[in-house]
Amino acid sequence: MKKSISRQQFLRQSSTLFGGAMLGSFVGLEGIANAFPKPLIRMMYNENPYGPSRIAQRAMQKAFKESNLYTMRIAQIEFAELIAALNATTPDHVSIGFGSREILNKAALMNGIDNGELISPQLTFEAINRYAQNTMKSKVVRVPMDDNIGIDLDALASAITSKTNMIYVCNPNNPTGLALNSNQLEAFCKEVSKKVLVFVDEAYHEYAVGKDYKTMAHLVSPENKIIISRTASKVHGLAGLRVGYAIANKAIVKRLNSYMNGSLNVVGVRGAIASYGDKSFQSFSIQKNNEALQIVSNHLDSKGVQYLPSHANFIFLKTGMNIKEFQKKMEKHGVKVGRPFPPYINWCRLSMAKPEEMKYFNKGIDKVLNL
Amino acid sequence: MKKSISRQQFLRQSSTLFGGAMLGSFVGLEGIANAFPKPLIRMMYNENPYGPSRIAQRAMQKAFKESNLYTMRIAQIEFAELIAALNATTPDHVSIGFGSREILNKAALMNGIDNGELISPQLTFEAINRYAQNTMKSKVVRVPMDDNIGIDLDALASAITSKTNMIYVCNPNNPTGLALNSNQLEAFCKEVSKKVLVFVDEAYHEYAVGKDYKTMAHLVSPENKIIISRTASKVHGLAGLRVGYAIANKAIVKRLNSYMNGSLNVVGVRGAIASYGDKSFQSFSIQKNNEALQIVSNHLDSKGVQYLPSHANFIFLKTGMNIKEFQKKMEKHGVKVGRPFPPYINWCRLSMAKPEEMKYFNKGIDKVLNL
Structure with missing residues (x-):
C-alpha cells in the first residue's frame, strides 16, 4: 500500500x-x-x-542551509558509511566521486601516471577510454566484441601484455544493455585481477539486480586489484547532481582518493543519502x-x-x-x-x-x- | 530602497x-x-x-526539475557566457571548475604532466602545492615571505630556473588577507608570464575590489601564460555547491578543460548563475x-x-x-x-x-x- x-x-x-x-x-x-x-x-x-x-528533493532543499559552508566532508563521510553498510564493507573500501565519471577519469589518470596500457572492449562506455587516450596520452587497446555483440572476456584476457595496467569491463554494458555470464565474469576477475587492475563499471547495477546478473563487489580483497564503480545518476535520478562511488581494497581507495577533487557538492550528497534510503x-x-x-x-x-x-x-x-x-x-x-x-x-x-x-x-x- | x-x-x-x-x-x-x-x-x-x-536558492530549487538529466552542460555554457560578459572577454577564455579547487588541482596536474617545478610563497593557500607535491610528486619550491608577511615578488622571480613551469600567487593572499601592490604585481605578471605560467588566485576578488587591489584578468592574452581563478564560494556563499572558474588564453583554457571532470552539478551552476546576477x-x-x-x-x-x-x-x-x-x-x-x-x-x-x-x-x- x-x-x-x-x-x-x-x-x-x-x-x-x-x-x-x-x-x-x-x-x-x-x-x-x-x-x-x-x-x-x-x-x-x-x-x-x-x-x-521527493524525499531526495526534501533533503536537498534542507541542505541549502549548509550550502554556504565547507561541511560537505561531513556529508561525504556519512554517505561513504551508508554505501559501506549497503555493500557489507567498511568506509575505507569506498571512494566517493563527483559522479562515477570522476572515478573513471581518476582511474585513467592513475593508469596514465603509471604509464600503463588500458584494455577495453570495442563497444562500451567511452569515458575511461577517452580520458586515458586523449588526456593522459595512454595506449588504449580495443578488443572486438563476440558474435553476439557481447564483451569477449577470453579475448580481453588474451590481450594482456607486460604493459597492461588496467582492463575495463562495463556490466551491464553500455550501449548494449547486455550482462555478462556471472560465473565467467567472476572467474575472469579472480584470475586477471591478480595481474592487472580490473575496473568493473556497474552503473546500471540496480536495474540489473534480479535478472541474470551479479555484482563483482564481493571480489574486492587485499589480493585482488579490482574497482567496482556505481552511480546515483541512474535509478536514483540524480544525474545532474554528480554523485558516484567506487568499492575497492583499501590501498586502491587511498590512491584513488589522492587524485580526487577532495570535495563534493553538499546538496548532491544529501540528496544521494536520502535517495539510497528511499x-x-x-x-x-x-x-x-x-x-x-x-x-x-x-x-x-x-x-x-x-x-x-x-x-x-x-x-x-x-x-x-x-x-x-x-x-x-x-x-x-x-x-x-x-x-x-x-x-x-x-x-x-x-x-x-x-x-x-x-x-x-x-x-x-x-x-x-x-x- | x-x-x-x-x-x-x-x-x-x-x-x-x-x-x-x-x-x-x-x-x-x-x-x-x-x-x-x-x-x-x-x-x-x-x-x-x-x-x-534567496534568489540563488530559488534558482536551485527550480533546477531540481532538471537534476535527473544530463543538462548540466547547457547550464555550464550559460554560466561561462555570463562570466565572460562580466569580465569583458569571450567564453573560450573561461574554464568552469568544480570550485576553484578543481582549477587549482588541474593546473597542478598539468604542471606535473609537464614534469615542471612549481614556485609558491611559503605562506599561502595550500591546495595547488599539495596536489603538485603529494599527488603529482612535483617539486614545489617555497619562497619565504617578506618582512611584513607579504608575498615577495622579487624573490619569487629570482627562484625561477629552467625547470620552473608555474608560479602561484594568491591575491589577496590567504591566510594573510594582504593584497599586493597592483603596479608591482602587474609588472611581475607581464615579465614572468612570458617565461612560465603565472597562476593568480583571486578567490577573494569581490571583497578586495574598491580597496587597494586590482585583478590581473586584463593581462590574459595569447602571449601571456597566465591563469586567473575565482570562486562562487566566498561572496556568493556557495561554498558547498562547488563552482569556480578560470580566465586564461584560449590555449590554456583548452588544455585545462581537457583535464577537468567535464561536468558540473546543475543545481550549483543554476545557483551561481542567479547569484552572479544578484x-x-x-x-x-x-x-x-x-x-x-x-x-x-x-x-x-x-x-x-x-x-x-x-x-x-x-x-x-x-x-x-x-x-x-x-x-x-x-x-x-x-x-x-x-x-x-x-x-x-x-x-x-x-x-x-x-x-x-x-x-x-x-x-x-x-x-x-x-x-
Whole structure:
C-alpha cells in the first residue's frame, strides 16, 4: 500500500515537473499531420525520467542551509558509511566521486601516471577510454566484441601484455544493455585481477539486480586489484547532481582518493543519502523502466526487429539504417534517440522514457523503417 | 530602497536558516559562567555566513526539475557566457571548475604532466602545492615571505630556473588577507608570464575590489601564460555547491578543460548563475563583512594587538600564543578560529562571522590573552 501511494505521489509530482513533456501524451494529437510532443521526448541519455525522488528533493532543499559552508566532508563521510553498510564493507573500501565519471577519469589518470596500457572492449562506455587516450596520452587497446555483440572476456584476457595496467569491463554494458555470464565474469576477475587492475563499471547495477546478473563487489580483497564503480545518476535520478562511488581494497581507495577533487557538492550528497534510503522510489523507478522496456520489446517482437536483451534502462536494437539518418527522422516523430556507436552504426541505443511515452517511439520506428 | 528591502529579507532568512547559531547572540547570557553560543560560531573556514542568496536558492530549487538529466552542460555554457560578459572577454577564455579547487588541482596536474617545478610563497593557500607535491610528486619550491608577511615578488622571480613551469600567487593572499601592490604585481605578471605560467588566485576578488587591489584578468592574452581563478564560494556563499572558474588564453583554457571532470552539478551552476546576477546580495555580503572586520579591528586596535590589513573575509592577527592552544581556548568562548599556518604559528586567521557574532571573539581573546 505504501508503494502504491508513493507511485501516485510520483505521478502527481511528475505531471508537475514534466508537465510540458507529458502534455503531448494526453491531448490526442494522433490525427494531426506531423504531430509530435514538444519538447522532444528524451530517449538518448540513459536518464531516469522520474528522479530525483521527493524525499531526495526534501533533503536537498534542507541542505541549502549548509550550502554556504565547507561541511560537505561531513556529508561525504556519512554517505561513504551508508554505501559501506549497503555493500557489507567498511568506509575505507569506498571512494566517493563527483559522479562515477570522476572515478573513471581518476582511474585513467592513475593508469596514465603509471604509464600503463588500458584494455577495453570495442563497444562500451567511452569515458575511461577517452580520458586515458586523449588526456593522459595512454595506449588504449580495443578488443572486438563476440558474435553476439557481447564483451569477449577470453579475448580481453588474451590481450594482456607486460604493459597492461588496467582492463575495463562495463556490466551491464553500455550501449548494449547486455550482462555478462556471472560465473565467467567472476572467474575472469579472480584470475586477471591478480595481474592487472580490473575496473568493473556497474552503473546500471540496480536495474540489473534480479535478472541474470551479479555484482563483482564481493571480489574486492587485499589480493585482488579490482574497482567496482556505481552511480546515483541512474535509478536514483540524480544525474545532474554528480554523485558516484567506487568499492575497492583499501590501498586502491587511498590512491584513488589522492587524485580526487577532495570535495563534493553538499546538496548532491544529501540528496544521494536520502535517495539510497528511499527503497520505494527505487522500486518504482525500476518497475516503470521494466514496463517501458516491455512496451518497446513487445512492439519490436511484433515487427520482427532484432534487439539485445536489456539489463539496464536502455535497449540496443538493429534499425538497419544509418543511425545519424535514423536520429533525424525519429526527431520528426517526437523522440530523441542515442548517438551512433561505431562500428555498430545501424544499431540504435534507446533509453527508456516513461511507459506512456514509449508509444511515440513505437509509432515513429514503424514510419521511419516502414514496418 | 531595493537594497534595504533585500537586507531585511536576508536578515529574516538568516534568522531562520541560522537560528541556532544566532540565538546565543540575543538571549543575554553574558552573566552566566561559561556561557557561549551553541553551536560554536564558525570563524575558521572563510565562509560567507549569509549565503546562498534567496534568489540563488530559488534558482536551485527550480533546477531540481532538471537534476535527473544530463543538462548540466547547457547550464555550464550559460554560466561561462555570463562570466565572460562580466569580465569583458569571450567564453573560450573561461574554464568552469568544480570550485576553484578543481582549477587549482588541474593546473597542478598539468604542471606535473609537464614534469615542471612549481614556485609558491611559503605562506599561502595550500591546495595547488599539495596536489603538485603529494599527488603529482612535483617539486614545489617555497619562497619565504617578506618582512611584513607579504608575498615577495622579487624573490619569487629570482627562484625561477629552467625547470620552473608555474608560479602561484594568491591575491589577496590567504591566510594573510594582504593584497599586493597592483603596479608591482602587474609588472611581475607581464615579465614572468612570458617565461612560465603565472597562476593568480583571486578567490577573494569581490571583497578586495574598491580597496587597494586590482585583478590581473586584463593581462590574459595569447602571449601571456597566465591563469586567473575565482570562486562562487566566498561572496556568493556557495561554498558547498562547488563552482569556480578560470580566465586564461584560449590555449590554456583548452588544455585545462581537457583535464577537468567535464561536468558540473546543475543545481550549483543554476545557483551561481542567479547569484552572479544578484548584485544586491553581493553588496550586502561585502558590507556585512566590512562591518565585522571593523568591529574586530577596532577591538584589536584598542588592545594593541597586531594584525594585517585585510582585503578579504578574514583577518590575520598576532596572538603571541601557539595557535593550537589559542584554538582550544577560544572554543571555550564559543568561537572556532583557523588552524595553524606554519611557520606563523603564533598568528590566527579569523574568518568573519556576522557582525553581531564578532563580540564573542572580542570577549574571548580578551580572556584568553589577558588583554
